[in-house]
Amino acid sequence: DSGVTQTPKHLITxxxxxxxxxxxxxxxxxxxxxxxxxxxxxxxxxxxxxxxxERAKGNILERFSAQQFPDLHSELNLSSLELGDSALYxxxxxxxxxxxxxxxxxxxxxxxxx
Amino acid sequence: AQKITQTQPGMFVQEKEAVTLDxxxxxxxxxxxxxxxxxxxxxxxIFLIYQGSYDQQNATEGRYSLNFQKAxxxxxxxxxxxQLGDSAMYFCAMREPTLTGNQFYFGTGTSLTVIP
Numbered sequence: 001d002s003g004v005t006q007t008p009k010h011l012i013t014x015x016x017x018x019x020x021x022x023x024x025x026x027x028x029x030x031x032x033x034x035x036x037x038x039x040x041x042x043x044x045x046x047x048x049x050x051x052x053x054e055r056a057k058g059n060i061l062e063r064f065s066a067q068q069f070p071d072l073h074s075e076l077n078l079s080s081l082e083l084g085d086s087a088l089y090x091x092x093x094x095x096x097x098x099x100x101x102x103x104x105x106x107x108x109x110x111x112x113x114x
Numbered sequence: 115a116q117k118i119t120q121t122q123p124g125m126f127v128q129e130k131e132a133v134t135l136d137x138x139x140x141x142x143x144x145x146x147x148x149x150x151x152x153x154x155x156x157x158x159x160i161f162l163i164y165q166g167s168y169d170q171q172n173a174t175e176g177r178y179s180l181n182f183q184k185a186x187x188x189x190x191x192x193x194x195x196x197q198l199g200d201s202a203m204y205f206c207a208m209r210e211p212t213l214t215g216n217q218f219y220f221g222t223g224t225s226l227t228v229i230p
Contacts, residue, residue: 002158033218043205043220055215089160100147100166101209101216105159 003027006091006106008108012029014114018079021109023091025072031055031096032074033103040088050096078111086113115140118206120221127196130230134181135191135224137206147209148189151178153223154202162204165189196228 003026013019025032036045036059049068052101060066063081068074078085088110091105119138127133139148150162165173165180173180181190193200206221 002160031215035218035220042222044221045218048215050215056212056217058217069158088157091160100164101150102164103218104161105151107158110157 001056002104002106004091004093004104006089006109008109010110011052012112012114013081015081015083016079017113018077019081019111021076021078021089021091021111023074023076023093023106024113025074025091025093029093029095029104030072031071031094031101032068033092033094034060034074034076035090035092036087037090037108038084041087043090046076061063081113083113086111116221117141117210117217117219118208118221120206121213121226122224123222124225124227125189126227126229127200129198131194132192133196133226135193135204135206135226137189137191137221139187139189139208141187141208141210143210145211148180148182149207150178150189150191151205151207152200152202154204159205163191166225180189193226198228198230201226201228 005024011070030051032049046060048056066076088108090108092105094101146167148165152160163175163178179192203223205223210217
């Protein structure tokens, strides 16, 4: 168990809908990262937050947004969902502020858009 | 250009033998980090080993070691004494600093099968 909690484990929804994925980082970790893993795109970095502030952006679509709350949990919001958004979404956390920045991953949320 | 390249889509190894999984990377930043993760069929991503760009010695963690050749920009993972439980996807990743945070890049992975 990595200590990173993601909910829900599975999500099934329809095209055009909006969903929210939740992540609780490991105790003491200030940084949260979101990733999308799909068969055709592999593992893609989406966005990083550190202590509530956005710090780095990767290949995140404009339909997607994220935030990190004062208690350090994070949410990834996906809107106007398309079939191609079906993927495994990972959250990872790290202590942050250090060069090493080892990320520990949650179990992921599997999103199916029908 | 790809930031992380893993050229072996699939590898087979006999139980108890050693295996090397290849990874090359591309960066012009002098400060970067290299990681290997294991993803079993259950789906979770498990951290295995880390190598910093300024680290003089190759990283080791139990049966895992990282063969870091900076001039060649390679960071191969060596698994010694393979076990059946090592069968999984293995991903090489790189951290590059940005002005305010870090960008992470993952390779396409290598599927390792350990044969009894």
